[in-house]
Amino acid sequence: MAKKTSKETNSKDQNTVEAEVTAVPVENNTPKVKLTNGKTDDSKEKSISVEQKLISLFSLQQIDSQIDKIRIIRGELPLEVQDLEDEVAGLETRIDNFIDEIQSLEKSINDKLNSIKDCKLLIKKYEEQQANVRNNREYDSLTKEMEFQNLEIQLCEKKIKEFKAQLDIKKIDVDKAQSNHNEKKNDLDIKKAELDDIVAETEKEETELIEKSHEHQKLIEDRLLIAYKRIRKNASNGLAVVGIERDACGGCYNKIPPQRQLDIKMHKKIIVCEYCGRVLVDNLIAETVKI
């Protein structure tokens, strides 16, 4: 108990747990019992050996750990779909932007075509006026106007050529983005269907395991079950019942003294880790439980 100071913060709670669970009266000392998850016809409290209690607790832990695992896996799945959805949405925005740019270029081309039409109308008007001029000055003035309009037309044509070149590039870009988008969208649809299946499947498995967990909980006396649930809630990995691994607690990895290991092997009382408060079981119990 000397090392206990380092874990002082949790020790109060754990002591309570220990006191509670170790205080369970050992009324049946029969070392070997039929290992049927403690199912007996007699009243629960009196006829169940410590060994059976340990087996039931460890079984319950295995079931609950499987439920935890499913929940962790399922928790990550929507994130994967979300990433793909974000990617597809990003491509859609890019395509929309390209389409806007294309429309704006087409409008610019149209504007310039209309300007050319206006210029040509003016030139036609000036030609008609030139036929009726009274002097050279008027004639020259109209000629200048027509030259100006012709220059304007040339300028518009140059601009149209530039816009058309830009338009060609944009059309290639939009085609590329579109095919990229179609590909990703297809990936997303497949992935989404797959993930939906997995979610449906794990939900079914989870429901079955929860049922199984409830069945096992019925085999454990209330006081022990409450302690189990409390330890599990406080443990970040959800483990309330652990085995001994290399002479250490399978939950917090602190060394278990040899005498304590012997006590655990005896199956005479429920023993918790003095550091983390988890219930400890030896390999014999762990191997007995096959879920």
Ligand SMILES: [Zn+2]
């Ligand atoms: Zn421990």
